[in-house]
Amino acid sequence: MFLDIIVLTIVVVIVFAANLMMRHKGYIVPGKTIVRCSKGHLFITTWIEGYSLKAVRLGSLSRYQYCPIGKHWAIVHPVKESALSNDERKLMSHHSKSL
């Protein structure tokens, strides 16, 4: 009985930690990162620090890239999930599922 509770606690901690790491991956480079263009559009792009085929690099946390939302070229910056509004977060989780 006591052992069951310990095992359950360990499982909960592992699942919680794994989820935290997954969330973290969403906005840590390299990888799929939420970005905002200079006109305020949000989209998900593959951001690999120091290396990019699709975009012109403009320093560490900005680059010139095609914005698929507004269909224009713009300077984009990575956005942390915590900086998004609830509506934006919902929109992005919907987008990431469709990728």
Ligand SMILES: [Zn+2]
């Ligand atoms: Zn845009």
